[in-house]
Amino acid sequence: MSARLIWRKALNVTMLSLTGLCALLTVSALFFILGYLMWNGGKDLSWNFFTRLPAPVGEIGGGMANAILGTLKLMVLAALIGVPIGLLGGVYLAEFGGRTVPFLVRYTADLLNGVPSIIIGIFAYALVVMPMHHFSTLAGGFALGIMVIPTVLRNTESFLRGVPSSLREGSFALGANKWRMVATVVLPAASRGILTGVLLALARVAGETAPLLFTAFGNRYWSPGWMQPTSSLPVIIYTYATGPYEDWHQQAWAAGLVLLGLVLVTNILVRAFLTRGTSFERS
Amino acid sequence: MLLRRMRGADEIAHLITLIAAATLLLITVLLVYQLWVLSAEARHKFGWSFFVTKTWDPVAGDFGALPFIYGTLLTSVVALALAVPLGVGGAIFLAELAPPKLSSSLTFVSDLLAAVPSVIYGLLGVFLLVPIMRTTVQPALKKTLGFLPLFQGPAYGIGFLTAGIVLAIMIVPFVLSVSREVLLAVARDQREAALALGATKWESTWKVVVPAARIGIFGSVFLALARALGETMAVTMVIGNNPKIAASLFSPGYSIAAVLANEFSEATGNLYLSALIELGLVLFLLTFVLNGLARLLILVTTARGSGVLPT
Numbered sequence: 001m002s003a004r005l006i007w008r009k010a011l012n013v014t015m016l017s018l019t020g021l022c023a024l025l026t027v028s029a030l031f032f033i034l035g036y037l038m039w040n041g042g043k044d045l046s047w048n049f050f051t052r053l054p055a056p057v058g059e060i061g062g063g064m065a066n067a068i069l070g071t072l073k074l075m076v077l078a079a080l081i082g083v084p085i086g087l088l089g090g091v092y093l094a095e096f097g098g099r100t101v102p103f104l105v106r107y108t109a110d111l112l113n114g115v116p117s118i119i120i121g122i123f124a125y126a127l128v129v130m131p132m133h134h135f136s137t138l139a140g141g142f143a144l145g146i147m148v149i150p151t152v153l154r155n156t157e158s159f160l161r162g163v164p165s166s167l168r169e170g171s172f173a174l175g176a177n178k179w180r181m182v183a184t185v186v187l188p189a190a191s192r193g194i195l196t197g198v199l200l201a202l203a204r205v206a207g208e209t210a211p212l213l214f215t216a217f218g219n220r221y222w223s224p225g226w227m228q229p230t231s232s233l234p235v236i237i238y239t240y241a242t243g244p245y246e247d248w249h250q251q252a253w254a255a256g257l258v259l260l261g262l263v264l265v266t267n268i269l270v271r272a273f274l275t276r277g278t279s280f281e282r283s
Numbered sequence: 284m285l286l287r288r289m290r291g292a293d294e295i296a297h298l299i300t301l302i303a304a305a306t307l308l309l310i311t312v313l314l315v316y317q318l319w320v321l322s323a324e325a326r327h328k329f330g331w332s333f334f335v336t337k338t339w340d341p342v343a344g345d346f347g348a349l350p351f352i353y354g355t356l357l358t359s360v361v362a363l364a365l366a367v368p369l370g371v372g373g374a375i376f377l378a379e380l381a382p383p384k385l386s387s388s389l390t391f392v393s394d395l396l397a398a399v400p401s402v403i404y405g406l407l408g409v410f411l412l413v414p415i416m417r418t419t420v421q422p423a424l425k426k427t428l429g430f431l432p433l434f435q436g437p438a439y440g441i442g443f444l445t446a447g448i449v450l451a452i453m454i455v456p457f458v459l460s461v462s463r464e465v466l467l468a469v470a471r472d473q474r475e476a477a478l479a480l481g482a483t484k485w486e487s488t489w490k491v492v493v494p495a496a497r498i499g500i501f502g503s504v505f506l507a508l509a510r511a512l513g514e515t516m517a518v519t520m521v522i523g524n525n526p527k528i529a530a531s532l533f534s535p536g537y538s539i540a541a542v543l544a545n546e547f548s549e550a551t552g553n554l555y556l557s558a559l560i561e562l563g564l565v566l567f568l569l570t571f572v573l574n575g576l577a578r579l580l581i582l583v584t585t586a587r588g589s590g591v592l593p594t
Contacts, residue, residue: 012483016380022372026455027389030396033407088303096297105304108311114574115314115567116513118540122547122563126317149307179296207400210515210540214548234402238516241406249410256406260399267398271391
């Protein structure tokens with residue numbers, strides 16, 4: 001073998017192993033993060049953590065029940081605001097749209113999807129907090145809801161497009177009009193895919209901190225109704241992690257583990273179970 | 284009669300869905316409008332000098348965006364320098380080498396990584412990375428590369444470099460999954476032709492496949508850059524939150540998103556608030572342009588390759 005060939009083969013093996021190393025490093029980050037959070041936060045998870053209010057600094061015990069409930073309430077609001085608009089918008093793009101409007105909507109959805117979440121926070125501040133003159137659960141839910149819209153819309157559209165046109169033609173042939181065809185044939189056929197999109201979008205905003213900082217703000221106590229500021233898991237992790245007290249740091253790890261668990265479990269379950277057999281194009 | 288009612292129902296359905304789609308447009312227009320109107324006071328008072336002023340003094344009412352723009356760009360550049368080789372390298376492995384099963388499960392893990400909330404990265408950054416940077420990485424860099432102005436000054440642990448590293452870890456999954464897609468869109472014939480000419484696997488990948496997917500890879504880089512620019516929490520927690528411009532990567536700094544996160548809810552006075560919102564407007568425009576460009580580039584490559592997708 002000539003020296004040149006040996007060099008080329010050596011280069012081949014080296015570079016290919018390097019790319020493998022890159023992939024390995026990237027992927028192992030997830031396991032490292034999960035393991036590290038379990039190591040640091042696992043021991044602080046107890047029944048109290050899920051049922052008690054935060055204890056005053058220096059006192060032992062206390063939990064984050066208000067933050068957990070706050071995150072759930074924010075999720076409900078985000079779903080109520082974001083899902084109907086996203087869903088119906090997606091139906092429009094896939095079933096009713098002409099030419100120019102859908103292009104514009106699609107482009108805007110991608111644009112809105114790329115807007116930094118803190119900017120969405122400013123928007124919700126201007127639209128909800130400023131007129132009301134105080135922070136509220138509603139404002140936080142509004143911010144998260146807006147972030148849900150583009151994802152749900154684009155997902156719904158793509159899954160509706162995946163429904164074979166023979167199904168549409170069949171229902172037309174049976175005498176259905178368009179909305180009936182969409183509501184009883186096309187939407188059910190794409191429902192699992194659409195649900196996947198909705199749940200993934202909600203899981204994504206569940207971990208958002210930035211848009212909540214000056215909308216839902218934070219609260220040391222329970223937040224009755226929808227018009228009071230509320231605590232939430234991501235914001236409390238931020239507050240506790242950057243705070244000066246050791247027991248806050250401990251609590252931040254535990255809350256981090258809960259949040260990460262919530263996001264990852266949703267992602268894994270949704271991707272593993274719901275995406276099976278949703279794409280018509282692939283089968 | 285029945286037929287007419289059915290048509291009417293169709294029209295109502297059309298109208299309702301159209302309203303939903305139009306709401307999205309309305310929200311976006313309103314978003315831009317709000318940013319523009321609410322930043323009016325700062326825009327009028329400071330004009331273009333806002334972008335070149337270095338002072339940020341809420342007490343005196345002096346506001347300049349330069350330290351924040353500098354910090355935002357610097358941390359993003361550091362992040363790209365680390366994340367692009369890693370992401371593209373990983374994508375090459377997943378698209379060219381790994382068996383399909385392994386490739387799809389690794390991509391799954393990488394997608395999960397992209398779903399990790401940024402405050403979690405911040406948490407790990409504060410308690411794990413910052414101490415490591417202070418005691419190990421920064422002293423080592425100073426010893427070996429200390430002659431460069433980039434690696435001088437005291438090692439605080441926090442600062443541009445640490446923020447850049449956290450950002451890098453956060454954007455790798457984006458570079459990886461988009462690059463993988465565009466690499467997979469390159470026609471199989473190209474690879475086979477290169478191999479038939481006697482190229483090694485690496486040569487076919489590096490000299491044929493990667494150049495063919497070049498534009499799409501650039502697209503993935505722009506997309507990741509747009510992410511990095513707007514990333515808030517993780518950066519806020521490790522950058523040091525000090526509005527200064529320093530050549531050293533060890534120096535604490537500030538980014539646009541971080542100053543918004545820290546000061547927005549405490550901003551007193553209309554000028555302060557509107558200066559912050561103008562910073563938001565700058566950030567919005569930056570990400571807007573980058574996202575648009577990225578989408579265009581990715582569209583160009585996948586559209587060009589899609590006719591000959593390997594099936």
